Amino acid sequence: MNEIVETMLNHRSVRSFKPDPLPADHIEQLVLAGQAASTSSYLQAYTIIGVTDQALKQSLAQLAGNQAYVAENGHFFLFCADFHRHEIAADIHQTDIQDAVTSAEKLIVGISDASLASQNVALAAESMGYGICYIGGIRNNAEEVAELLNLPDHVLPLFGMCVGTPAVIPDKKPRLPIDAVYAENGYFSPETQTESLQQYDDITSSYYSERTGGVRADTWSLQVSGMLSTLKRGHMLPFMQKKGWNRH
């Protein structure tokens, strides 16, 4: 196993950082690493906003559900799907691209382009000795985040990422068994899938039990059932549509 795969396998989400800000050349390397990821049809349909202003970071931390580490880290990135840039390009050539950019298909493109770039940023940061944590919580108040950072239409805030020198390095959480995630030449059989989920429940149950001296008897299936039993962020569809996304 090479160093790159080892760095990937060593990932864990860090939620406590030393306050030292990232130097400018590191930020530049991270963004260039993100940009080097694949992009759908060369569209590069994303924008990365770095947040260095402490008052802005405090506001984002609140909007993301009072997560202190959103304000306290070495650098905060916000990843957005972006077709506003293409609107400007189309204006130069007097072309109408509204029908395309407001489609659900282009939402897929924007989210995947932004996500591929973000994962390169995450791994590049980890390769430089930093820890990272994705912040989906910014979607709790997506509209306020968009206003705070002056995002025009066709720019959709997706998630943030805290980067910095870890103050605390947490354990790695066990992933689904490979047989529950990877199948060949077709989808899993119902039997295989149920079996591998049961296996995973045993693994996660032991994991939580060991870390809480037997107090927490959670399993993955129980955890996700609870988490998905209520609708969260039901505002995302109207918000997206208002901002020119996912209309048809």
Add this chain to the structure above:
Amino acid sequence: MNEIVETMLNHRSVRSFKPDPLPADHIEQLVLAGQAASTSSYLQAYTIIGVTDQALKQSLAQLAGNQAYVAENGHFFLFCADFHRHEIAADIHQTDIQDAVTSAEKLIVGISDASLASQNVALAAESMGYGICYIGGIRNNAEEVAELLNLPDHVLPLFGMCVGTPAVIPDKKPRLPIDAVYAENGYFSPETQTESLQQYDDITSSYYSERTGGVRADTWSLQVSGMLSTLKRGHMLPFMQKKGWNRH
């Protein structure tokens, strides 16, 4: 700059592969690398289907718009957003999760989870000496792809990825200037954005001109304006909704 960032910056999409299939231990390493990526709220809302059957690969190549390299490579991965697994978990605990998993918010989660995993797979493959190419073209006929690979409801095919030993190594295409992708503490000013797009048009124009002996006088803004002037894959919204995604 370390080896990991260098590997990222050296990315280019490979579209011509030697026929040697990937050994099983490499496939396993790639999937484990993908699984190690961050995942929203521990949901791991994706599935990876490896396609080794040559007849299936031929069918996928056709469905993806007759791209020969979809059939001719060392291994083909299909990345899907997946909440079917969570349906099974919820059944165990007699919990109704329909409202959550059919929301636009959970579409964002599924696409980003699958994308983060895929970018680790891509970079891990490149670190092992392989070339890769993402295949968004599978969405040209998303419904037929889902039928071919027996994908149940709540499993959404997003993109494929060809992996293999490169037969031809293409040039790297110049990305947007960093100032056009990365802003601090707020979105770009209109002036900065227009200026950096003009700069990029000059760069891409030179790139195409040099590679075609002056024949191709394309710019990025012209290219994307043309590409986005018509709606493509307008079937994606009804297809997603039929499969239990993005309904509200």
